[in-house]
Amino acid sequence: MFDACPVMEPSQVSDESRVLVIYTGGTIGMLVGQHGYVPEPYFLTETLRSQTRFHDPLQDSLFSNAGSVQGFRQWSSSSGRSSPLTSNTPDALPTPPTHQPTLLVRSARFIGDPSALAPNQSEMKDRPTCVQVADKVFEAYLPSLVTPRTTIAGKTKRIRYAILEWNPLLDSSNIEIEDWIRISTEIELNYHYDAFVILHGTDTMCYTSSALSFLLEDLGKTVIITGAQIPLSQLRNDAVDNLMGALTIAGRYIIPECCLYFNHTLFRGNRVSKTSSFDLSAFSSPNFPSLVDVGIDIVVNWNNVLRQASLQKFRAHKAMSPNVATLRLFPGITAATVRAFLMPPVRGVVLETFGAGNAPQRSDLMLALKEACDRGIIVVAISQCSKGSISDAYETGRTLMQAGVVSGGDMTPECALTKLGYLLSKNELSPGEVRNLIATPLRGELSRPLGSTGEFSDESLAKLRGVVSRFIQLSQPKPILPHITISSDSAGTTARNAAAAWSETAAEISSTEAALLPFLTHLAVARDDLDSLQFCIDADDYANVQSAKGNNMGTSVPGGVINCLDPASDRTPLHVAALNGAARCAHKLLDSGALVHCRDNLGHTSLYYAARQGHMEVVQTLLQAGARLGGIDIEGGYAALAVRAAKNIGDKHCLEIWKQTGLQA
Known part of the structure; x- marks a missing residue:
């Protein structure tokens, strides 16, 4: 059976997409408290509701009526409204309708427990009524917000979205594995939405985007994680651009990946690392190009978007091994340190090596790694460099592989760690199978080695002739006429000389x-x-x-x-x-x-x-x-x-x- 939804006219829904915003916490919705920035319940939702660029249910805002000079003047003068350029009276915001369409949202935990808030906060707003429908699963009808209609690439659309706000809101430094499971579960429970935006703190955003890329198996819809360096409560902030950009991309394009959007760029989520704590351009993807570049135009780099077999239904994997860790090599590291690090309950280690996969060549150190690998510990080698990949160009790198260490290619530390935890949570996989899958791109997280570039040859022209031949064949009315082949004749003159000069x-x-x-x-x-x-x-x-x-x-x-x-x-x-x-x-x-x-x-x-x-x-x-x-x-x-x-x-x-x-x- 289908989920209950508000009934609307076809004209209302044909140009709408529906996005679920999962608000976990982070800087984007914080206010200044006595001890610095702190998350405040309801602040983000109420702020977006009051801004007509994020919520314009009557389509009566300046944003909805500024598509042309004539439209703006008509809107400005209607109902006694004067232009703000000629009037001393501030222009009043449109009154929202008394009844807002609600959207069904399911949560993996109880959302809206007033007892979890301080008494003075719980009296501020009426929390949505939640109904328990299964063990640890609740559902509620949340008021929807809707953006003004905008036209991009000749297509007009608006985005209707609901905000599922976590209680309590979390600083991203407090995010743990169970929170990744919760996000993936809530996406699975609400998969009737067209797309998903996750609001998250920036400190561990790369870990979350990498983890979700693996937990969301056979994903067929857009999932975008974003946040801000400066909160929405500040006059000068990056929160508006990041949230509006993420909403726009999620509501208009099907990019079936877990992505990270920041500072006008959409990245593959498992390819990104945080590189700055004070720049608005806080993230980079050194080993893989962007998926979308947002400037004057929105440019989707479709050749970079992941395309995988979609014969299986989407599902959320609800487990991840906590017994993984990261060990960074340094000059003088002792074998005793390595052995202590590789003791149970550790089952997998990401080894950050020098350069292109090099390590000290001391026999005691190599023996410690080999003993761990022989016990079934999965050791994955990645580079300490932000750009580049593991290779076997140096002898010092090959000895690691001989000890049983598996190459992590050009994976980021965040991706390698979460991929290892994901694979080790699958009890049906043997250590050998885990090692093979580590070196195999599952979600586009590592690059396949390219062959030689080669020169342009007659192979391309032959392929084009095949395309034209097929096109002519299929264009014929049924019954299909005899196959037409474009090829060279005995004199070396090709069919293009008889038809067109290719x-x-x-x-x-x-x-x-x-x-x-x-x-x-x-x-x-x-x-x-x-x-x-x-x-x-x-x-x-x-x-x-x-x-x-x-x-x-x-x-x-x-x-x-x-x-x-x-x-x-x-x-x-x-x-x-x-x-x-x-x-x-x-x-x-x-x-x-x-x-x-x-x-x-x-x-x-x-x-x-x-x-x-x-x-x-x-x-x-x-x-x-x-x-x-x-x-x-x-x-x-x-x-x-x-x-x-x-x-x-x-x-x-x-x-x-x-x-x-x-x-x-």
């Missing part, structure tokens, strides 16, 4: 391929042509590899051809598979990283179209991958209308399909 430069071949591949992908899926779809995936992967090598051949399609949008409808290939019952291609798309939660410009998901068209096999595949109905599919009444129509005509097959999606007749 330039052989890498840039022009790349742009031609990028223009054709999305259309070819949609055609292949519409016909459930698995062979042609595989061709497109291989061609796109090749282009991305060449881009990584510096050959400038990467496509600019968001998420690659797997998630390329039809320009007229914003439908992905998965939408096309759902509409046409292309079960084989649907399975292949999901296995290649298709985003199951994407909506077209009508607000519909692939699951809605597959169910409406009666394609049982596609529906089952999508449900297995974690698809669910929501948004306009439910709140707009479209799914309910389809169920009523099927019931009226006695279509049992259709009713069974809708029942499998969770919708009862």
Whole structure:
């Protein structure tokens, strides 16, 4: 069954996305107390409610009416309101409606226990009424906040969000493993939201973002962690930009990763370290480029966004081993120190080595490490340098590997520690399997070694000819005409001389391929042509590899051809598979990283179209991958209308399909 939500008109929800903000604490919501900055319950929520850039339910603020000179003047003069430039009377803020739509939020702990607050604080506000629905699980209907409508890249949208505020709020230095489990559990309990923003202190933000990247398994939605160096209570702060930027990205783009947003940049969460305690640019990702750069334009670097198989439903892993630690090598470190450090209950150690993975070559030190590895202790070597990776270029590094130490590549210390704790919490894994997985990128946390860059060759042109050939083949009306091949003739004259003068430069071949591949992908899926779809995936992967090598051949399609949008409808290939019952291609798309939660410009998901068209096999595949109905599919009444129509005509097959999606007749 579906979660209860307020009923809205389709026009209200088709241009809205829903984001859950989990407020754990941190500088962003603090006030100045007697002993410095301290968190204050309700302050952040009430501050955002009072600022029209964060909350404008009536769409009657300056932000909502300043899209043009004419709109601003009309708003300024309406209802007796004078322009603030010509009036001595301050412009009053619009009165919020008496009834705010509420959003269902589930918490892994009791939220809103007034007894946890001091008496004078508990009388300030009425806490939301919480109902226990399971052991340590509570739910409440929280008032929603909604941003003004804004237009980005030609698309107008507003973001409706609810704030789940922890009680008590935590300074990030007090965050522990159980808090990481709580965050991941609350995301799982509220997975009906489109995206998630986590407000967190900056001191341990990198540990949390790294831990969540592993705990959130088969993640298909955007999760962004952010905070501030200067709290929102101060006139000059970075809190507004960080929170608004995180909300905007979360509400507009599906980036299926745990990310960290700070100072106009979205990073992969397990690639980041805090590098400054006083700069507003407090975080850096030395070994991996940014995912999104926010300037005058919002630029999503789609080739950097993680794309993984999505055939499994999202789930939160709810365990992490506490018996891990970090040991930093230093000149003169003794074997006795190392042995004491590696004693039980320690099961895994991140060893911060010199340079590219070097360590002192004393036999007693190597023996201490080898004895620990032989006992099943997992020792992971990373570099003390912020930039660079472990290598076996030096003999002093190879001896570590011979002792049983496993390379951590270019992982950050925060990532290596949390990944080790995550893997050691999986009791089904042997020490050997843990060692193998440490060196394997699970969430894009370490870089794969690249091969030689090579020079541009005829291979690229041959691939382009294959793309054109496939495009011509699939463009023919059924029945498909004989296969057309573009190739060289005996005289060495290629088919392009008979048709068009193709330039052989890498840039022009790349742009031609990028223009054709999305259309070819949609055609292949519409016909459930698995062979042609595989061709497109291989061609796109090749282009991305060449881009990584510096050959400038990467496509600019968001998420690659797997998630390329039809320009007229914003439908992905998965939408096309759902509409046409292309079960084989649907399975292949999901296995290649298709985003199951994407909506077209009508607000519909692939699951809605597959169910409406009666394609049982596609529906089952999508449900297995974690698809669910929501948004306009439910709140707009479209799914309910389809169920009523099927019931009226006695279509049992259709009713069974809708029942499998969770919708009862």
